[in-house]
Amino acid sequence: MGEDAAILAETIAVAEDSCTCKSLLDSRPMESTVHDFGNVMELLRSRGLRMTPQRRAIVAEVMRTQGHISPTTIARKVQGEMPGVNASTVYRTLTLLEEVGVLQHSHLETGAEYHRSEEAQHIHLTCARCGRDDELSLIEANALSDLIARHHGFAADLTHFAITGLCEQCAEATLAAGAIGA
Numbered sequence: 001m002g003e004d005a006a007i008l009a010e011t012i013a014v015a016e017d018s019c020t021c022k023s024l025l026d027s028r029p030m031e032s033t034v035h036d037f038g039n040v041m042e043l044l045r046s047r048g049l050r051m052t053p054q055r056r057a058i059v060a061e062v063m064r065t066q067g068h069i070s071p072t073t074i075a076r077k078v079q080g081e082m083p084g085v086n087a088s089t090v091y092r093t094l095t096l097l098e099e100v101g102v103l104q105h106s107h108l109e110t111g112a113e114y115h116r117s118e119e120a121q122h123i124h125l126t127c128a129r130c131g132r133d134d135e136l137s138l139i140e141a142n143a144l145s146d147l148i149a150r151h152h153g154f155a156a157d158l159t160h161f162a163i164t165g166l167c168e169q170c171a172e173a174t175l176a177a178g179a180i181g182a
């Protein structure tokens with residue numbers, strides 16, 4: 001394994017212990033249904049899952065969350081409302097919600113986070129210095145997708161991994177520090 005591949009493999013392992021991306025790549029649903037608490041519960045029930053109070057609380061918290069859904073934040077909030085809920089139960093339920101097409105994960109600088117599937121179609125630009133997260137639409141990234149497609153017909157999924165770098169402020173600060181140092 002080359003050094004780059006080793007670093008990438010390590011990054012993936014660190015980013016998310018239970019990354020289900022490989023199995024989900026083939027089964028990612030293409031339709032973008034807008035889900036609400038009722039039809040998500042119905043979806044889980046139709047898969048034969050018992051809807052325990054814990055699972056209901058987790059689904060309710062997920063459906064209440066706007067934007068990025070951080071597994072640790074969800075676990076903390078659910079445990080605040082319902083002490084005794086295992087963090088692993090929260091993570092398992094999030095994986096389940098991804099399997100049924102309600103959620104989709106992306107790997108950011110701070111680890112893996114989820115989106116509602118219908119909100120997941122964007123590229124993350126995360127700052128390696130301050131952790132700030134910016135978004136790029138797939139339309140804005142069209143030229144990049146086309147460029148990659150011209151390379152052996154590769155169809156890139158730009159939404160799955162964040163592009164890391166420096167945000168404008170950090171890039172300027174780094175430049176300024178360099179100028180002082182010189």
Ligand SMILES: [Zn+2]
Pocket residue numbers: 016019020021105106107160
């Ligand atoms: Zn992944």
Ligand SMILES: [Zn+2]
Pocket residue numbers: 068106115122124135
């Ligand atoms: Zn996002």
Ligand SMILES: [Zn+2]
Pocket residue numbers: 127128129130131132166167168169170171
């Ligand atoms: Zn920054």
